[in-house]
Amino acid sequence: MTTQAHHTDHELVEAAAHVARTRCRGDNHTVAAAARARDGRIVTAVNAYHFTGGPCAELVLIGTAAAQGVYELDTIVAVGDRDRGVIPPCGRCRQVLLDYFPTLKVIVGNNAHARAVPIPDLLPESYVWADHQLDAEKTAS
Numbered sequence: 001m002t003t004q005a006h007h008t009d010h011e012l013v014e015a016a017a018h019v020a021r022t023r024c025r026g027d028n029h030t031v032a033a034a035a036r037a038r039d040g041r042i043v044t045a046v047n048a049y050h051f052t053g054g055p056c057a058e059l060v061l062i063g064t065a066a067a068q069g070v071y072e073l074d075t076i077v078a079v080g081d082r083d084r085g086v087i088p089p090c091g092r093c094r095q096v097l098l099d100y101f102p103t104l105k106v107i108v109g110n111n112a113h114a115r116a117v118p119i120p121d122l123l124p125e126s127y128v129w130a131d132h133q134l135d136a137e138k139t140a141s
Contacts, residue, residue, distance in 0.1 A: 006105050006115065006116040006117070006118075007116065008107055008114045008115055008116055009036060009075050009077070009107065009116065011042070012034050012035070012036050012042060012075055012076075012077050012107065013034075013077050013079065013086065013107060013114065015034040015042050015044055016032045016033055016034035016044065016077050016078065016079040017032070017079045019032035019034065019044045019045075019046060019079075020032035020046075020079045020080060020081045021081075023046055024046055024081035027049060028048065028049050028050075029046040029047060029048070029049065029081075030047060030049060030080060030081045031046065031047045031056065031057040031078050031079070031080050031081065031087060032044060032045070032046050032047075032057055032078070032079050032081075033045050033046075033047075033056075033057035033058045033060070033061040033076060033077065033078045033079075034061075034076070034077055034079075035061055035065065035073045035074075035075065035076040035077075036073070036074045036075045036076075037065065037070040037072060037073055037074065038072040038073070038074050039070075039072075041068075041070060043061060043064055043065045043068060043070055043073075044061070044064075045057050045058075045060040045061035045063075045064045046060065047060060048060060056078070056089070056090060056092070056093050057078050058076060058078055058089050058093040058096070058097060059092075059093060059096060061076065062096070062097075062100060072101075073100075073101050073104055074104070074105065075104070075105040075106070075107065075116055076089075076097065076104060076105075076106055076107070077106070077107035085110040085111070086107060086108065086109060086110050086114055088106070088108045088122070089106060089122070091123075094119065094122050094123040094126075095123060095126060095127065097119050098119045098120060098122075098123050098126055099129070099130065101119065102119065102120065103118070103119075104118070104119045105117065105118055105119070106118075106119055106122055108122070
């Protein structure tokens, strides 16, 4: 896998870190996410942990963005509470992010090693479940 690194959006990382510091309290909310919309707006969210498998912060962010009329995201990052720093998306989130936003960049790594990578690089040979994905693959070829 060849990872194409892009400029890290430090403002976005700080937005997620701020939400993690100020809104993540207790065991129910332990991760914050921030995403930059194509129009420049920043949307934030926190996870909703539950023993039945509550949604990750990235998935909550997709719904929050839609509720605010944001349907095109450029870059996303997740940050853990207690100064855990940038957290890469789990496998489920990688698949959902790829399905919703196939051109999305995801910030991974930490501190000096943080970088933004295209979501397809984080999930090579992904599962294809929708016709629009097949059309996108044909266009990319």
